[in-house]
Amino acid sequence: MKTGNKEMQCPASAPVKVLFVCLGNICRSPMAEMVFRHMVNEKNLSDFFEINSAGTEEYNALTRAGIHPGTKAVLRQNHIPFTEHIARYFTKKDYEYYDYILVMDHQNKRDVLNIIGKEVSDKVFCLMDFTSHPGDVQDPWYTGRFEETYHAVFEGCSGFLKWLNQHADLKL
Ligand code: 4NP
Numbered sequence: 781m782k783t784g785n786k787e788m789q790c791p792a793s794a795p796v797k798v799l800f801v802c803l804g805n806i807c808r809s810p811m812a813e814m815v816f817r818h819m820v821n822e823k824n825l826s827d828f829f830e831i832n833s834a835g836t837e838e839y840n841a842l843t844r845a846g847i848h849p850g851t852k853a854v855l856r857q858n859h860i861p862f863t864e865h866i867a868r869y870f871t872k873k874d875y876e877y878y879d880y881i882l883v884m885d886h887q888n889k890r891d892v893l894n895i896i897g898k899e900v901s902d903k904v905f906c907l908m909d910f911t912s913h914p915g916d917v918q919d920p921w922y923t924g925r926f927e928e929t930y931h932a933v934f935e936g937c938s939g940f941l942k943w944l945n946q947h948a949d950l951k952l
Pocket of ligand 1 (some may be wrong): 803
């Protein structure tokens with residue numbers, strides 16, 4: 781699979797460490813974290829993955845904000861189990877530690893690159909790049925449309941897992 785002109789790279793070994801990143805780490809990235817963990821659990825692949833989420837804006841981490849009630853509600857409606865997640869700020873250490881940094885929109889990508897002090901990176905991807913219609917996962921903090929965001933997140937996570945299955949050197 782290609783994003784733009786660049787071939788995506790795969791890490792060689794499990795566990796595959798995946799970090800979902802958005803702005804506030806209370807709506808989209810914890811949603812993606814819970815959806816992807818559930819997908820992986822359903823396929824008995826949890827030993828192959830380490831999954832977490834973070835935000836590029838520090839405020840919610842400083843106030844120790846939990847998952848947005850709208851995200852919790854849409855996860856419940858779609859029978860996705862979840863645990864509480866306290867917002868955490870994305871750091872350079874996260875970048876070094878995780879194999880895949882999956883951002884929700886192009887501004888998140890710019891913010892991540894800014895935090896790590898790089899112009900490009902071969903492990904930062906927009907989640908929707910793993911679907912047939914790349915673009916941004918709309919932020920329900922602004923749109924109020926949590927269900928719409930859930931469907932995008934689900935599609936992105938599903939596409940990412942399929943892509944890993946085809947490309948990573950893992951027996952998934
Ligand atoms: P998220 O949405 O990036 O999907 O978590 C937001 C949550 C909080 C804020 C902005 C976006 N905020 O400004 O606090």
